[in-house]
Amino acid sequence: MTTATASAGRAARAWAVLDGVPDPEVPVLSVRDLGMVRSVDLAGDGTLDVVLTPTYSGCPATEMIERSVIEALDAAGLGPVRVTLRRAPAWTTDWISDDGRRKLREYGIAPPVHAAGEAVPIRIVRGATAPAPSCPHCGSADTEQISAFGSTACKALWRCRACAEPFDYFKPI
């Protein structure tokens, strides 16, 4: 095996390991599903360089995720590992993978519905906000927001008018 293919093999194995590193606040999603992993490269000094983009400015899980990534890769024998945070371009919920969206819905969290890249004009009308998510329990589109902020920084609290169940909504940002 040449050095180049050995390097590629180590990076490829690292990507597979990252599939198993969960977001501590939404454990159904891996850091890859969330779209946090920018790149995995083998540096000249033999260190595995992992570049992550943090999700929310104040997300308390960011430091824990950094540690989990290092621990998981070390445990898989892929160390030494260096994790770097890259803020630009800013993370957006548009980077959550299709697989991630499906997992969220199955977990009972409505995935973000609209492209978050563009600024949505602020419309100051009670009850009227951006497009409504459909209910992750029964699929109805007849839903309403209870609170713009939910159990974690990334979620809002919604309710389904059809099945009357409350649900978390991964807010588009």
Add this chain to the structure above:
Amino acid sequence: MQDSITVSTDPSVRYLLRLGDTCLIHAQRLGEWCGHAPIIEEDIALTNIALDLIGQARGVLTRAGQLGGQQFDEDQLAFLREERDYFNPTLVELPRGDFAVTTVRNLMVAALLELLWTRLQTSSDAEVAAVAGKAVKEARYHHRHAADWLVRLGDGTAESRRRIETALDRLWPYSRELFQSDAIDDAALASGLGPRWAELRDPWLAAMRDALDAAGLAMPTETAFLSSGRQGIHSEHMGHMLAEMQYLQRSYPGGAW
């Protein structure tokens, strides 16, 4: 006890401290609502907003600590400065008041920060631009939330309207300070670090007018009063607040958990 640090008078450092301290001190006041908000959803909302602001403050303070020939980290800057070395506008250090005061202040600050972050996305400082790229979306979300509440309270009951009007009268005089220019703003404009805050005055007034109109509230009139927190000269409330905020790091230097 842990000694204080003295920060550089470099204008870029000062400009970033004004921004970072606005986020930090506003967040500290919002955090006081934890366990005290009128409804649980709002308890969660206010502390979530505070968390976003702390994250923004961390990015800005980290950068401020690297400039001007200093090497301070975010924690040293947050916890080890004397009162006169904080440069947030007085508005954000005022006591949290009732929920109407908090709502009006949230609107005033979120509208300001949304405009600032928008402009800072093209800052000549790549770190600041990167923080701004994320923060602008958060500020927009905070702005909408505060505006929703302003409408709910302004267009609510006689009592909620009375409280909102009282809060507006109390806080509005502190808005004048936000848009005063000085050599620090001039230097930031010249270096491309960021805009003069004064350039944001017209769009900020327009954003306030939109929200006040929707709430059926009158635009307050400008007063002659001029606060001076951005110059480091604070109200009587600042020292008490810092005493609580800094107590742990002063008594247990480097304490972490």
